[in-house]
Amino acid sequence: MIAPLAMNIRHCALLLLMLLATRPERLSAQAIAPALKATDLEGGHSCAATRGIAVQRTTTASVAHRAKMERYDVKYYKLDLALENTSLTIAGSAWMRVRIGAQALDSLAFELYKGAPGAATLLIDSVVVNGLRSPGVRRVGNDATAALARPAAAGSLTDARIYYHGTAPSGGSAAIGNGFNNRSQVRVNGAFQPYNVTWSLSEPFAAHEWFPCKQVLTDKADSSDVWVTTTLPNKVGSNGVLVRTVPLPANKVRYEWKSRHPIDYYLISVAVAPYIENVTYAHPKGGPTVPIVDYVYNQSTLNFYQGEIARTAGFIENYSNLVGLYPFADEKYGHSMAPVGGGMEHQTMTTQDSFNFTLTAHELFHQWFGDNVTCASWQDIWLNEGFASYGEYLSLQAFVPADARGWMNNAHEYAQRSNGTVYVPDTTNVGRIFDYYLSYKKGAAVVHMLRYLLNDDSKFFNALRTYQTQYRGRTARTADLQRVFEAEAGRPLGYFFQQWYRGQGYPTLTARWNQVGSTVVLRVTETASVPTVTPFFDTEVDYRLSFADGTSQTVRLHQGQPVQTFQFAATGAVVGIAVDPDQWILDLPAPAPQRDNSLALATHTAGSLAPLSLFPIPCHDVLNLAALPAATVQSEVVDATGRVVLRQELHVARPQLNTQALAPGLYYLRLLGPAGELLGRGQFVRE
Secondary structure, eight states: BBOOOSSEEEEEEEOOOOOSSSOOOOTTSSSSSSOOGGGGGHHHHHHHHHHHTSSOOOOOOOOOHHHHHHEEEEEEEEEEOOOOTOOOOOEEEEEEEEEEEEEEEEEEEOOOOOTTTOOOOOOEEEEEEEEEEEEEEEEEETTTEEEEEEOOOOOOOEEEEEEEEEEOOOOOSSSSSEEEEEEEEEEEEEETEEEEEEOOTTTTTTGGTOOOOOOOOTTBBSEEEEEEEEETTOEEEEESSEEEEEETTTEEEEEEEEEEBBBBBGGGOEEESSEEEEEEEEEETTTEEEEEEESSSSSHHHHHHHHHOOOOOOOOHHHHHHHHHTTTTTOOOEEEOSSSSSEEEEETTTSSSSHHHHHHHHHHHTTBBOOOEEEESGGGGGHHHHHHHHHHHHHHHHHHHGHHHHHHHHHHHTTTTTOOSSSOOOTTTTHHHTTTTIIIIIIIHHHHHHHHHHHHHHHHHHHHHHHHHHHEEEOOOOOHHHHHHHHHHOOOOOOHHHIIIIISSOEEEEEEEEEETTEEEEEEEEEETTTOOOOOOOOEEEEEETTSSSOEEEEEEEEEEEEEEEEEEEEESSEEEESTTTTTTBBBBOOOOOEEEOOOOOOGGGGGBBBBOESSSBSSSEEEEOOOOSEEEEEEEEETOOOOOEEEEEEBBOOEOTTTTSEEEEEEEEOOOOOEEEEEEEEEEEE
């Protein structure tokens, strides 16, 4: 979810002119007329800032009431409501189908907004459970408990229909305004125009402000229906597929939306206005054609945003190729416009106030990260927002690669404005949950470092596809993501998540170097910005050596201690060294490494040798070495029994070991000098 573009954006986008698509029914994302502006690169900021409008807010249900709600699992929601685009009035019913837990149920607990006397409130007319009217409903604040006329048996499916009416609150208590909102004017192209629109926005704790529900992230409904009766010419946007529209007397119409995918409470949505409909299509490889259904204010609005809206199809196709088919391809994707000050990733139909490159890319990637797989706790909101922000970067890489580096520069700059954790310690504070610096930008940087850690894009995107498949339609925690990446990396990654997810601050890497002949010695000192919490960041780092003849060489070295000296062979006369030149690591800026003639070549003993940096692990046919300790070395591969099973000569110009002759298993690698002296060692696994 995204917020208004209020902060100063430090980088400028390069302009990109694109040709119009040749197919009249759809414009691909590569064929968009508008050039990117600086604000187009700030989709995540639109998501965070809108949430930041809210006052500090606690979860609605009391601990005791939540314990009552845990006695059942929600299977299905059906809302049948009368709504207009001119007011916050709500009338109708909510049907909850629930599975009773291990004990019989004598009362049904749920949440529904109850205002102070004389203020806006939602009144319960009746509660009917399994066809029998409740003899009484007790309400304490927003906690509602309906007594059952007959207990519901343990393990049974139970139907509860809650009939209610009233006026939704307008006190700005949700993440963006309220759970239910209404405006009489909208802004397009910088100018306000009169226009009546009503919409919902429930994240994180405000769904109860417009319908009875259970606001527990881990209890996704298996499916949902949203029926809304309104006055023509209004249209109603919602989740899933529009099954039918039913004309009714008195110029009324009922829109009937159906979704048959698991959905979390805060992703159920409505938007009501005299929209015009615009339909285009995405054609993801290996999947069905996906309708893109956009409800926009009017024809002039569509004309203004047409080029930006057209990006959506290409984004869907690209994401489907990278992380798996769009998860709701059998239903649709689309947008309902509303003045939310950014966007909100309602499942299959995002609510957006406008269209620009990164806003559209961000909200769409949420359909995978946030909707298909939802964070199981607000502590782990980065699994939604960090990945959605990284989706902006992936889209820039695919369609405007010249701007991708600027986006990452910006992400690092904003992340480093806070020394806090990606982990959210206070899940009652909306501002902390949706902290732009941490949940969005630092979260995206952590995703980027996971990509660097694997050092293999096929492994990285395979991990994301595995995560999407394994937790499809469910919720996940950071520990679940960690396990997926550990399986792909073939090693434990607890240290990584401890320092970047729960840890605080950032490393600074300062270096000095010297060169004697073809050998370079590099001494790197790492300091941490919050050493009392995270004293050291264990990480690999790229160093780019620039040579006098204009060529360069990149070596990847493992920083395993605060001060470390590396020695390796160079392919030319070094004139400069850049630390992390491609900005993979979330390290703070440091002065460029300087030459220090006092640095001498080390004489290593076996006990002082740092482990070799090897990748990928597990490997298949080729094992790469980030750097060699000399221009030419003899390699020996030893199996688990201590037997030498492979010898190869390696050269600095091509530091690779051919492992095709090896059977799958664990091996130890030794690098030897001309006199048989040990220059380096490491271990690897061959698949």
